[in-house]
Amino acid sequence: xxxxxxxxxxxxxxxxxxxxxxxxxxxxxxxxxxxxxxxxxxxxxxxxxxxxxxxxxxxxxxxxxxxxxxxxxxxxxxxxxxxxxxxxxxxxxxxxxxxxxxxxxxxxxxxxxxxxxxxxxxxxxxxxxxxxxxxxxxxxxxxxxxxxxxxxxxxxxxxxxxxxxxxxxxxxxxxxxxxxxxxxxxxxxxxxxxxxxxxxxxxxxxxxxxxxxxxxxxxxxxxxxxxxxxxxxxxxxxxxxxxxxxxxxxxxxxxxxxxxxxxxxxxxxxxxxxxxxxxxxxxxxxxxxxxxxxxxxxxxxxxxxxxxxxxxxxxxxxxxxxxxxxxxxxxxxxxxxxxxxxxxxxxxxxxxxxxxxxxxxxxxxxxxxxxxxxxxxxxxxxxxxxxxxxxxxxxxxxxxxxxxxxxxxxxxxxxxxxxxxxxxxxxxxxxxxxxxxxxxxxxxxxxxxxxxxxxxxxxxxxxxxxxxxxxxxxxxxxxxxxxxxxxxxxx
Amino acid sequence: xxxxxxxxxxxxxxxxxxxxxxxxxxxxxxxxxxxxxxxxxxxxxxxxxxxxxxxxxxxxxxxxxxxxxxxxxxxxxxxxxxxxxxxxxxxxxxxxxxxxxxxxxxxxxxxxxxxxxxxxxxxxxxxxxxxxxxxxxxxxxxxxxxxxxxxxxxxxxxxxxxxxxxxxxxxxxxxxxxxxxxxxxxxxxxxxxxxxxxxxxxxxxxxxxxxxxxxxxxxxxxxxxxxxxxxxxxxxxxxxxxxxxxxxxxxxxxxxxxxxxxxxxxxxxxxxxxxxxxxxxxxxxxxxxxxxxxxxxxxxxxxxxxxxxxxxxxxxxxxxxxxxxxxxxxxxxxxxxxxxxxxxxxxxxxxxxxxxxxxxxxxxxxxxxxxxxxxxxxxxxxxxxxxx
Numbered sequence: 064x065x066x067x068x069x070x071x072x073x074x075x076x077x078x079x080x081x082x083x084x085x086x087x088x089x090x091x092x093x094x095x096x097x098x099x100x101x102x103x104x105x106x107x108x109x110x111x112x113x114x115x116x117x118x119x120x121x122x123x124x125x126x127x128x129x130x131x132x133x134x135x136x137x138x139x140x141x142x143x144x145x146x147x148x149x150x151x152x153x154x155x156x157x158x159x160x161x162x163x164x165x166x167x168x169x170x171x172x173x174x175x176x177x178x179x180x181x182x183x184x185x186x187x188x189x190x191x192x193x194x195x196x197x198x199x200x201x202x203x204x205x206x207x208x209x210x211x212x213x214x215x216x217x218x219x220x221x222x223x224x225x226x227x228x229x230x231x232x233x234x235x236x237x238x239x240x241x242x243x244x245x246x247x248x249x250x251x252x253x254x255x256x257x258x259x260x261x262x263x264x265x266x267x268x269x270x271x272x273x274x275x276x277x278x279x280x281x282x283x284x285x286x287x288x289x290x291x292x293x294x295x296x297x298x299x300x301x302x303x304x305x306x307x308x309x310x311x312x313x314x315x316x317x318x319x320x321x322x323x324x325x326x327x328x329x330x331x332x333x334x335x336x337x338x339x340x341x342x343x344x345x346x347x348x349x350x351x352x353x354x355x356x357x358x359x360x361x362x363x364x365x366x367x368x369x370x371x372x373x374x375x376x377x378x379x380x381x382x383x384x385x386x387x388x389x390x391x392x393x394x395x396x397x398x399x400x401x402x403x404x405x406x407x408x409x410x411x412x413x414x415x416x417x418x419x420x421x422x423x424x425x426x427x428x429x430x431x432x433x434x435x436x437x438x439x440x441x442x443x444x445x446x447x448x449x450x451x452x453x454x455x456x457x458x459x460x461x462x463x464x465x466x467x468x469x470x471x472x473x474x475x476x477x478x479x480x481x482x483x484x485x486x487x488x489x490x491x492x493x494x495x496x497x498x499x500x501x502x503x504x505x506x507x508x509x510x511x512x513x514x515x516x517x518x519x520x521x522x523x524x525x526x527x528x529x530x531x532x533x534x535x536x537x538x539x540x541x542x543x544x545x546x547x548x549x550x551x552x553x554x
Numbered sequence: 555x556x557x558x559x560x561x562x563x564x565x566x567x568x569x570x571x572x573x574x575x576x577x578x579x580x581x582x583x584x585x586x587x588x589x590x591x592x593x594x595x596x597x598x599x600x601x602x603x604x605x606x607x608x609x610x611x612x613x614x615x616x617x618x619x620x621x622x623x624x625x626x627x628x629x630x631x632x633x634x635x636x637x638x639x640x641x642x643x644x645x646x647x648x649x650x651x652x653x654x655x656x657x658x659x660x661x662x663x664x665x666x667x668x669x670x671x672x673x674x675x676x677x678x679x680x681x682x683x684x685x686x687x688x689x690x691x692x693x694x695x696x697x698x699x700x701x702x703x704x705x706x707x708x709x710x711x712x713x714x715x716x717x718x719x720x721x722x723x724x725x726x727x728x729x730x731x732x733x734x735x736x737x738x739x740x741x742x743x744x745x746x747x748x749x750x751x752x753x754x755x756x757x758x759x760x761x762x763x764x765x766x767x768x769x770x771x772x773x774x775x776x777x778x779x780x781x782x783x784x785x786x787x788x789x790x791x792x793x794x795x796x797x798x799x800x801x802x803x804x805x806x807x808x809x810x811x812x813x814x815x816x817x818x819x820x821x822x823x824x825x826x827x828x829x830x831x832x833x834x835x836x837x838x839x840x841x842x843x844x845x846x847x848x849x850x851x852x853x854x855x856x857x858x859x860x861x862x863x864x865x866x867x868x869x870x871x872x873x874x875x876x877x878x879x880x881x882x883x884x885x886x887x888x889x890x891x892x893x894x895x896x897x898x899x900x901x902x903x904x905x906x907x908x909x910x911x912x913x914x915x916x917x918x919x920x921x922x923x924x925x926x927x928x929x930x931x932x933x934x935x936x937x938x939x940x941x942x
Binding site: 084088091110111113114116119120122123124125126127128158181183184185186188190201202203208233234256259260261262458461462464465468469471472475476478479482483486491494498 | 579581582584585586588589591592593595596599600602603604606607610709710713714717740741745767768770771772773774775776778779810814896897900927930931933934935937939940941942
């Protein structure tokens with residue numbers, strides 16, 4: 064009887080170890096493949112970019128119109144600088160739609176005063192359902208004629224606010240961003256190109272690389288000096304963003320499997336976004352959720368779609384610098400991922416959804432959603448085996464070194480690919496400060512992400528209420544990096 | 555010493571495991587191989603980052619020294635050319651290249667820098683100075699470099715060659731360029747089309763006849779700029795392609811050119827396009843008729859309205875507003891009142907308002923009888939602060 068029992072356990076252990084091995088190898092090979100794809104995509108992009116003259120678009124009457132949509136909630140400290148920055152973007156035909164999502168501070172009052180806003184009788188067509196829109200403002204000053212401000216009831220989500228913006232948008236494309244993000248001046252010119260230069264596909268969305276603005280110098284909403292963040296947590300995020308955008312999304316772009324476009328900066332086909340139902344206000348991962356629904360809509364309607372990513376940095380966002388804020392952000396993201404995967408699970412391995420059903424969704428399910436759980440189980444297993452003295456230490460160390468060196472390689476390649484795209488940082492020291500981060504990621508940063516992800520899943524399963532939380536932000540109205548810390552509340 | 559460490563400290567691992575690679579389980583063998591690859595790749599990546607930064611820095615520094623010297627030479631030789639100032643025709647001027655010889659311009663890096671600077675100046679100077687810049691490019695044998703690029707098997711080199719030759723107004727034979735205008739590579743195809751438009755003296759639009767690949771929106775924007783800024787171009791009647799081309803993107807592009815050049819002689823061909831089966835083309839044709847203010851098309855537009863998809867209906871409403879004859883105000887009014895579609899009502903209202911004095915009374919009536927939502931639409935369209 065005891066022999067039978069032990070053989071069952073041994074069998075289970077063998078099965079578990081085999082499964083984890085296959086899982087780990089597939090994941091690592093996928094990263095390797097993405098690294099190869101992404102450098103191919105980057106080279107192709109660079110070759111194309113070297114022959115592109117964006118001035119042709121800048122002065123063209125044929126340029127498609129673009130609506131920039133930026134929701135704002137209690138952004139009184141930085142709102143004026145940020146709106147001014149959006150208004151000075153280089154593009155011939157665009158409008159800026161700011162949605163004051165029921166701010167309790169002076170966000171709206173400041174905009175009304177500075178931009179000389181007056182309430183207008185605006186025919187608001189609520190194609191997408193949102194919390195009630197109370198007033199719509201336009202500027203009486205022709206200098207701000209591109210600006211539209213919507214004042215609406217707080218919808219307790221970015222999605223609800225952006226949906227109101229989409230309802231007001233006049234153009235066929237809209238760019239969604241956060242009002243506290245810093246957008247590159249040529250962002251519209253560069254993002255619209257993939258949308259209007261595809262031969263085979265209808266490009267329904269395009270995104271670009273995001274970076275941390277934490278230690279950058281900013282002057283009047285324009286980045287004047289790029290630096291990797293000085294604080295270690297934000298610098299880890301910079302490295303993670305590079306890996307996700309430059310290596311990950313760029314690699315997926317080559318095989319037309321880009322999984323999502325970041326909420327910080329993305330350009331979308333308005334018609335498809337509206338027909339897909341817009342953003343889901345109840346989702347914690349509204350940007351990815353919208354992408355999934357847009358893809359679903361395209362597949363249902365037999366539209367040959369594509370989502371594109373370009374490897375250049377067009378947006379800077381402020382990353383959390385404290386573990387507390389970081390934990391809230393990552394818990395929310397993980398919860399959003401779990402919610403999204405559960406809702407769209409019927410797409411998994413469904414022929415009707417093509418590459419979404421066979422590549423994008425399974426990858427997100429197995430290697431993003433399940434990864435923290437498998438890691439956690441692995442740790443528990445490791446500890447149990449250690450306690451029972453069943454670990455073959457030399458082999459265990461060899462495997463650990465393998466995983467460590469491989470992850471360092473992938474992150475270092477992402478940094479290299481980024482340097483191939485553009486020599487973003489001015490000094491060797493800055494590049495070096497980023498290059499050392501992969502060496503510590505596995506022991507410092509990664510466990511944090513695993514823990515917060517598991518917490519997010521737990522909150523999702525238990526249905527715990529989760530607010531958007533407060534985020535300590537620095538204002539961007541200084542070009543002195545050591546400037547005063549301007550505290551404000553963000554969702 | 556070495557043996558001591560191997561025997562005492564590393565022995566348990568190295569002696570027992572590492573020296574017997576073949577006897578390890580497959581999993582461990584793979585892990586060791588991949589670890590070696592990962593470490594090597596990481597070291598190479600670090601080296602590449604260093605190398606790229608160093609070579610980039612070196613290149614920038616070299617260019618920072620070289621470009622001012624090239625600029626000085628171009629200024630002395632071309633821009634401040636004494637013979638030109640004295641009124642000598644540019645074709646009779648012999649340029650003094652001695653300064654360029656000192657630049658070691660046989661070096662490929664220097665030659666490319668020279669091409670880039672000459673192209674830069676050529677963008678800013680036309681006329682005699684433009685001619686002399688072109689002459690300088692030829693005298694320095696830089697043309698050969700560009701032609702060599704054009705013959706390269708790499709598409710990006712071909713594009714670079716085309717860009718350079720086009721910028722300097724060099725002739726490229728049709729045999730070399732026309733096949734490229736139908737290349738499967740989008741970038742090359744687009745650049746070849748640009749070059750053909752710019753360089754072909756007789757029939758710059760000949761490739762419209764043979765274009766089988768689509769003219770993408772981005773390409774249209776670039777071509778539009780080239781065509782509309784080229785003063786020497788001989789404009790054909792674009793109705794030719796509107797009538798005969800099987801390439802829908804060419805037809806659509808020609809409609810935009812017809813609008814830009816106000817080619818009223820193309821109107822019959824555009825009206826004929828209203829019977830086309832492609833509703834995107836029909837919408838473009840309706841837009842064209844509206845922008846050309848073709849009054850005689852109004853009746854036909856109204857008569858086909860009910861059989862059109864939404865995009866064409868909206869274009870018809872817009873066209874009636876642009877034409878603004880007032881003959882179909884009642885139609886616009888009925889669409890504004892009757893339609894359930896928000897965009898139809900908004901565009902009908904906007905078109906009514908565009909009629910100006912002709913629709914003043916109608917607007918007053920509509921304001922008094924319309925629903926609250928329709929009144930808001932009217933106010934929206936009448937507000938000068940709201941553009942769209």
